[in-house]
Amino acid sequence: MRILFVCTGNTCRSPMAEGLMRMKVRQEGLVAEVRSAGVSAMTGGPISRHSAALLQEAGFEETISSFAIQSSDIAWADLVLTMTNGHKRTVIQRFPHAVDKTFTLKEYVEDNTENLEAIAERERLISELQMKQALSQAITEEERDRLYTLEDAIPDYDISDPFGGSLSDYQTTAAEIEACLAKLVRKLKESS
Template sequence: MRILFVCTGNTCRSPLAEGLLRIRVHQEGLAAEVRSAGVSAITGGPISRNSASLLQEAGFKEPLSSLTIQESEVQWADLILTMTMGHKRTVIQRFPHAMDKTFTLKEYVEDDEHVLQAIEERERLVTEVQLKQALSQSVSVEERSRIYQLEVEIPDYDISDPFGGPLEVYRQTAEEIGSSLDKLVIKLRKSREEQ
């Protein structure tokens, strides 16, 4: 499995996710390659000092530098996990062929059945509404209110951006990422056992 994490500048969140998952993959003996990139990154730039410190603290010794997401990364990845819904939308707009393998990290590891059903229904309704709009058909008040109702039921899948904050803010973001990575490792382990 080849996993690509994506955030904005590829200096804070996605490098944290990359390094922390690489540590877990190594510890678990999982067959996974991990990279990260940014939708507005400068290729070859340094990652943030606080992200680098937290990764070093966790035992990750490899140097990481920022990378702009490009077609080669998208083609390489089996799974693209973004830090926010905005990043997910950007990736899908730029690389529509990657839609079926692009999720937010939190969305991908969601395990609450009720929430998963709400997401599925919302995706279906939004697609239907967009199709109606494209065909200049009217969208009913009921359709709009059902989408809104589903939006309220679905948790926020954005991981907080620590950019510019002190180390403690980065640590909170790393913990937020880490809890999702724990669920991701369980999913990776299950898929390995099913093969």
């Protein structure tokens, strides 16, 4: 299993997910490779000092640098896990062939079929509406209402963004990621 974590700048959330997951892979004896990238990242830059400090505190000794997401990353990955719905939409817009393997981290680890069906319907509707806009076609009130209804029915699957925040903000985000990664490990073990 090859897992790609994605956030905005690949300096805060996705590097934390990458480092923590790499540790879990080793600890649990899983067969998996883990990377991270950003939808608006500059390749080769350092990750945030708070993310680096939290990873070091957790026992992660490797160095992670930021990477801008490329088509080769998408081709490499069996699973693309984003930190927010916005990241997910960006990945799918740039790499439409990745739609079946791209999820938010929280959505992927939750086992709620009803939510997953609503998410799939929302993604289809958004794609249709974007196509209509590109073709200069009007979006009906009914289509807007359906999108709002779907948005209201789906839980918030975004991981909080600590960018520019205090160490405490980063600790909160790390705990949120850690809880999802524990579920991800269980899911990977069940499927192997």
